[in-house]
Amino acid sequence: MFVDNRQNKRTVIFGFIRAEKTILRQISKLQIHGLSKEEVITRMAKSRTIDAILQRHVINDLLLAPALMPIGSSPKDLSADQPTMPLDPAIVDYVTERLQAGETHYVDVPGMPALRQVLAEHMQSAGLSGIEIANVLVTAGMQETRFLSIQTLGTLLGPVALPEVVHPGARKALGIRPLEATSPLPTDREAGFLPTIAGIRQALENGAKVLVLESPVRLTGAAYGAEAVAEIARLAVQHQAAVIWDQGMAPWVDGYRSIWHEPGMEEQAVVLGEAFPGIGLEPLYIGYVVSNPDWIKKISRDKQAISICTSTTDQLCATKAAELFPTLHEQQYQTLAPFHQQAVAALNGMTLAGDSVNVVAVGLSDIMAAPALRRSGFGFADGTDFGVRGVIRLSVTPDNAIADTLELLK
Amino acid sequence: MNTNQTKQAANAAFKKQEEGSALMYRLFDEAGQYKDIVPLGRGDPDFDTPSHAIEAARQTMLHHADEYSPPEGILALREAIAQRVKAHNGIDIDPATEVCVTNGGVEAIRLMNLTALNKGDGLLFPEPNYNSYRDSLRFARGLLQPVLCESEDDFRIRPERMETAITERTRAMLLISPGNPNANVVSPEDMEAMLDIAIRYDLLILADDIYDTFIFDDFVHATAAALPGGKERTLTLNAVSKAYAMTGWRVGWVVGPADLMARFKQLKQALSGGSSIVKQHAALAALTGPQDSSHMMTEVLTKRRQLVLDALDEMGLPYGIPQGGQFLFADVSGTGMKDVDLAFKLLHEGHVLTIPGSCFGAPNENYIRIAFLTSQENLQEGMRRFKVVLDEVRGNG
Numbered sequence: 193m194f195v196d197n198r199q200n201k202r203t204v205i206f207g208f209i210r211a212e213k214t215i216l217r218q219i220s221k222l223q224i225h226g227l228s229k230e231e232v233i234t235r236m237a238k239s240r241t242i243d244a245i246l247q248r249h250v251i252n253d254l255l256l257a258p259a260l261m262p263i264g265s266s267p268k269d270l271s272a273d274q275p276t277m278p279l280d281p282a283i284v285d286y287v288t289e290r291l292q293a294g295e296t297h298y299v300d301v302p303g304m305p306a307l308r309q310v311l312a313e314h315m316q317s318a319g320l321s322g323i324e325i326a327n328v329l330v331t332a333g334m335q336e337t338r339f340l341s342i343q344t345l346g347t348l349l350g351p352v353a354l355p356e357v358v359h360p361g362a363r364k365a366l367g368i369r370p371l372e373a374t375s376p377l378p379t380d381r382e383a384g385f386l387p388t389i390a391g392i393r394q395a396l397e398n399g400a401k402v403l404v405l406e407s408p409v410r411l412t413g414a415a416y417g418a419e420a421v422a423e424i425a426r427l428a429v430q431h432q433a434a435v436i437w438d439q440g441m442a443p444w445v446d447g448y449r450s451i452w453h454e455p456g457m458e459e460q461a462v463v464l465g466e467a468f469p470g471i472g473l474e475p476l477y478i479g480y481v482v483s484n485p486d487w488i489k490k491i492s493r494d495k496q497a498i499s500i501c502t503s504t505t506d507q508l509c510a511t512k513a514a515e516l517f518p519t520l521h522e523q524q525y526q527t528l529a530p531f532h533q534q535a536v537a538a539l540n541g542m543t544l545a546g547d548s549v550n551v552v553a554v555g556l557s558d559i560m561a562a563p564a565l566r567r568s569g570f571g572f573a574d575g576t577d578f579g580v581r582g583v584i585r586l587s588v589t590p591d592n593a594i595a596d597t598l599e600l601l602k
Numbered sequence: 603m604n605t606n607q608t609k610q611a612a613n614a615a616f617k618k619q620e621e622g623s624a625l626m627y628r629l630f631d632e633a634g635q636y637k638d639i640v641p642l643g644r645g646d647p648d649f650d651t652p653s654h655a656i657e658a659a660r661q662t663m664l665h666h667a668d669e670y671s672p673p674e675g676i677l678a679l680r681e682a683i684a685q686r687v688k689a690h691n692g693i694d695i696d697p698a699t700e701v702c703v704t705n706g707g708v709e710a711i712r713l714m715n716l717t718a719l720n721k722g723d724g725l726l727f728p729e730p731n732y733n734s735y736r737d738s739l740r741f742a743r744g745l746l747q748p749v750l751c752e753s754e755d756d757f758r759i760r761p762e763r764m765e766t767a768i769t770e771r772t773r774a775m776l777l778i779s780p781g782n783p784n785a786n787v788v789s790p791e792d793m794e795a796m797l798d799i800a801i802r803y804d805l806l807i808l809a810d811d812i813y814d815t816f817i818f819d820d821f822v823h824a825t826a827a828a829l830p831g832g833k834e835r836t837l838t839l840n841a842v843s844k845a846y847a848m849t850g851w852r853v854g855w856v857v858g859p860a861d862l863m864a865r866f867k868q869l870k871q872a873l874s875g876g877s878s879i880v881k882q883h884a885a886l887a888a889l890t891g892p893q894d895s896s897h898m899m900t901e902v903l904t905k906r907r908q909l910v911l912d913a914l915d916e917m918g919l920p921y922g923i924p925q926g927g928q929f930l931f932a933d934v935s936g937t938g939m940k941d942v943d944l945a946f947k948l949l950h951e952g953h954v955l956t957i958p959g960s961c962f963g964a965p966n967e968n969y970i971r972i973a974f975l976t977s978q979e980n981l982q983e984g985m986r987r988f989k990v991v992l993d994e995v996r997g998n999g
Contacts, residue, residue: 239804239834239835240804241773241774241804241805241806241835242806242834242835242859242861242862244720245717245718245720245806245862245865246861246865248720249865249868255868255869255872256868259673259871262670262672262673262876263670264669264670276668277668278667278668279663279664279667281664283663284660284663284664287659287660287663288656288659288660288663291651291656291659292653292656294650295850296650296651296656296847296848296849296850296851297646297849297850298644298646298849298850299850332705332852332874332877332878333874333875333876334875335871335872335873335874335875335876336705336873336874336875339872339873339874361872361875364871364872365872365873367872368716368869368872368873369716369741369742369743472667472668474668474670475667475668475669475670475671475876475878475879475880476667476878476879476880477874477875477876477877477878496623496627497708497712497734497737497738497741498708498709498712498873498874499705499706499708499709499852499874500706500708500852501850501852502852503705503850503851503852503878503881504850504851505659505850505851505878505880505881505884506878506880506881509663509880
């Protein structure tokens with residue numbers, strides 16, 4: 193996997209300079225406190241304990257998987273994997289009223305019951321049958337969702353299989369406390385980097401007990417069709433493996449098929465996503481986990497241990513957003529769909545297979561195109577961070593932003 | 603004690619702690635059935651979030667809700683945190699590199715443990731202690747090295763006991779001040795001694811200052827990172843939860859030296875990524891706005907603390923003097939009942955929620971934690987019911 197180390201090297205050099213100035217300040221401070229030269233030396237002696245910590249950190253490849261550039265860090269930022277919009281005033285009024293009424297204290301670990309209820313209802317209306325409040329856990333965003341599901345299930349069940357092309361957050365979640373992992377699942381570029389069925393079968397036969405799959409794929413928006421979903425589920429049941437199924441971008445795919453629909457998956461699937469995406473909750477980081485009640489309890493136990501509960505304010509926003517989601521989402525979808533079509537047509541064969549109307553993935557024949565794009569002030573998701581060079585992902589927006597990007601790419 | 607025996611003891615301690623956490627949450631659940639419950643259990647201040655913090659949240663939702671936060675938190679909040687730790691604790695911090703915002707104090711605890719400890723690394727662990735530290739130490743696969751603190755000593759963490767507990771596996775020491783559940787405040791002299799130990803044995807210090815707003819009588823709060831040679835090896839945690847009655851907002855932070863904080867931030871990115879922009883602006887307003895609510899809370903808690911101490915004196919129950927924080931740890935060994943049995947009896951017969959010492963690990967089975975985070979009237983009623991139940995236990999009822 194290619195890693196651009198130039199930024200890292202600059203960081204190290206500036207770090208040294210800053211560290212030296214810090215050391216000089218510390219020495220003078222110690223001397224002001226009346227310490228002798230020998231005492232100063234003892235206190236300033238390099239800590240082997242800290243050295244060991246830093247060295248250990250350097251060798252953890254998974255944890256140091258490159259992170260995506262923060263959204264909004266470029267003047268023309270097309271890097272987000274979810275569209276967003278300003279929060280509806282009805283949400284703001286509702287939340288403010290509840291906060292002023294005193295709803296500012298700890299809440300239930302798995303989430304406020306009202307939010308869990310509306311999430312369950314939303315899942316039901318999306319065709320995921322049998323989901324009730326006991327199947328739902330609220331989290332502080334997708335990364336916490338990845339961390340909880342991968343670490344809990346990986347510890348409980350055994351070797352974890354990640355795709356070779358996957359959101360870097362999945363690698364980081366696995367690396368934060370390294371678990372047993374299999375070789376990466378091979379992916380098919382022609383299919384938008386969906387892991388191949390043959391590769392999944394092989395991983396399960398080799399002992400994988402937890403499959404981590406994105407559908408739609410975060411880099412390209414490609415989603416498995418009904419046949420493939422059924423086959424994956426069948427293989428998981430056959431091998432008694434869990435499937436962690438990131439379907440966060442599902443609302444942007446017409447005719448989406450979730451693995452939850454398949455026989456046996458109510459017991460073996462862990463479905464993840466962002467709560468009510470695209471209508472302004474994105475910077476609040478609210479996610480969900482849906483699974484069988486026993487696993488939800490186990491994941492809740494770990495959730496309690498890392499954060500007690502998710503922020504009341506953010507949960508209140510999501511609870512009210514649920515009422516507005518059907519209308520606002522439909523409007524968003526209908527707005528983005530033609531822009532997605534236009535972008536695919538304009539890119540004239542440069543796009544990779546994708547089913548989500550909110551993103552397009554572009555194959556770059558010139559490896560220097562991505563850095564050049566960044567220098568021109570455009571933000572995008574770099575495929576390098578997902579595990580593949582020469583691919584970028586652009587958010588679809590209802591304006592000329594993609595057209596401007598395309599001009600530069602051409 | 604050899605390494606295997608140490609591991610076995612640590613594993614046994616962890617198992618007991620899992621049972622303790624489950625017990626605590628069972629008590630919370632069972633308390634929910636009583637409409638007249640007097641809550642002396644949970645560490646959730648019964649005060650309101652400052653109104654200017656709520657207004658800041660509202661303004662953010664209206665005008666800035668499409669701004670994303672980097673994993674380390676928005677710069678304005680980090681700058682405010684740097685000012686706060688300088689003014690309150692005497693710690694000099696560069697907000698660009700030496701602060702990270704977290705989703706509450708408990709996330710900060712998890713990340714501090716992961717930053718400082720590798721599998722098998724030992725953490726000097728004053729007992730009794732808050733169960734989240736055990737949870738996080740277990741996740742980090744670290745080794746719990748208990749250091750006993752006693753109520754006769756007001757649960758003072760004795761530096762000589764910390765030093766005696768050091769083994770070849772020890773990598774860090776944990777200093778929570780004021781402590782939970784023991785309410786001990788580490789004196790400036792003891793803090794100097796702890797730092798001296800840390801330097802001589804090349805240990806890190808994991809410092810938790812979350813209750814530093816609430817210091818009683820003439821006790822003085824000290825923090826290792828403010829002392830010469832301390833900052834380089836100390837990670838210090840705090841949050842807006844207790845000082846500003848913002849438990850539900852989930853905003854905390856850790857400050858520390860840049861090299862360790864770089865690792866901390868990587869771990870934060872892996873665990874939860876960025877934090878909500880709305881709650882960060884609310885926390886910013888709490889830190890930089892009027893501090894009246896925080897001062898008022900301290901005055902009120904001081905009175906409530908005295909009410910509880912007077913009631914315990916009347917009941918003849920000894921306790922470690924609560925030097926800071928929002929709880930006290932009362933010795934119930936003289937009642938003839940185990941702490942768990944007494945806690946359940948208080949709950950189901952008196953409708954008073956307390957937390958048995960067993961929830962905080964062994965050997966705390968003789969204690970009960972009492973929080974003074976409810977109104978004066980409620981506290982009086984709660985302590986009255988406590989006495990009624992106790993009189994019955996003692997055969998005086």
